[in-house]
Amino acid sequence: xxxxxxxxxxxxxxxxxxxxxxxxxxxxxxxxxxxxxxxxxxxxxxxxxxxxxxxxxxxxxxxxxxxxxxxxxxxxxxxxxxxxxxxxxxxxxxxxxxxxxxxxxxxxxxxxxxxxxxxxxxxxxxxxxxxxxxxxxxxxxxxxxxxxxxxxxxxxxxxxxxxxxxxxxxxxxxxxxxxxxxxxxxxxxxxxxxxxxxxxxxxxxxxxxxxxxxxxx
Numbered sequence: 001x002x003x004x005x006x007x008x009x010x011x012x013x014x015x016x017x018x019x020x021x022x023x024x025x026x027x028x029x030x031x032x033x034x035x036x037x038x039x040x041x042x043x044x045x046x047x048x049x050x051x052x053x054x055x056x057x058x059x060x061x062x063x064x065x066x067x068x069x070x071x072x073x074x075x076x077x078x079x080x081x082x083x084x085x086x087x088x089x090x091x092x093x094x095x096x097x098x099x100x101x102x103x104x105x106x107x108x109x110x111x112x113x114x115x116x117x118x119x120x121x122x123x124x125x126x127x128x129x130x131x132x133x134x135x136x137x138x139x140x141x142x143x144x145x146x147x148x149x150x151x152x153x154x155x156x157x158x159x160x161x162x163x164x165x166x167x168x169x170x171x172x173x174x175x176x177x178x179x180x181x182x183x184x185x186x187x188x189x190x191x192x193x194x195x196x197x198x199x200x201x202x203x204x205x206x207x208x209x210x211x212x213x214x215x216x217x
Contacts, residue, residue, distance in 0.1 A: 047140020090207030
């Protein structure tokens with residue numbers, strides 16, 4: 001039986017992947033380089049340190065990782081402030097329904113500043129019992145660290161937890177944590193079939209969250 005639910009954020013609750021792509025593409029363009037869809041896939045759902053190192057490598061010394069983080073976070077924060085971030089279908093309703101039935105956690109690979117901006121901007125703070133960024137863990141997704149820590153804080157066992165994810169790294173992290181994984185494939189960059197096979201349930205949108213959770217009763 002499920003006793004707690006943990007949500008990812010980017011690409012699951014809010015449609016930020018196009019904005020992450022835009023921010024990185026604009027930065028690369030300023031250096032006369034191209035940021036590709038293949039590059040973007042490698043950065044989905046991972047920790048800030050991971051994508052900053054990947055970008056620094058691709059930039060071949062033009063910027064240091066900390067400079068890249070500052071630049072990208074500033075761009076993304078501006079998008080939030082300009083209300084350019086859209087909720088994904090069923091997100092608000094799924095959060096409300098789950099909160100009425102379970103303790104909720106939020107485990108995001110996003111930078112802490114952006115997690116705060118989203119939670120405060122969307123008015124989600126009262127919904128979540130625990131909120132954690134992978135930046136506060138030893139390793140980011142696909143390592144299970146962030147999920148295991150939120151599970152610990154919620155006072156439940158992994159097998160009693162449903163993790164809801166859209167990205168390959170997050171699905172793998174939830175599976176590695178020993179939790180039940182509900183995959184809502186990212187509509188821009190869907191996970192490969194071999195990764196989706198690690199999920200316990202696959203749904204098209206969060207509008208089907210109750211049906212998905214009912215399968216674990």
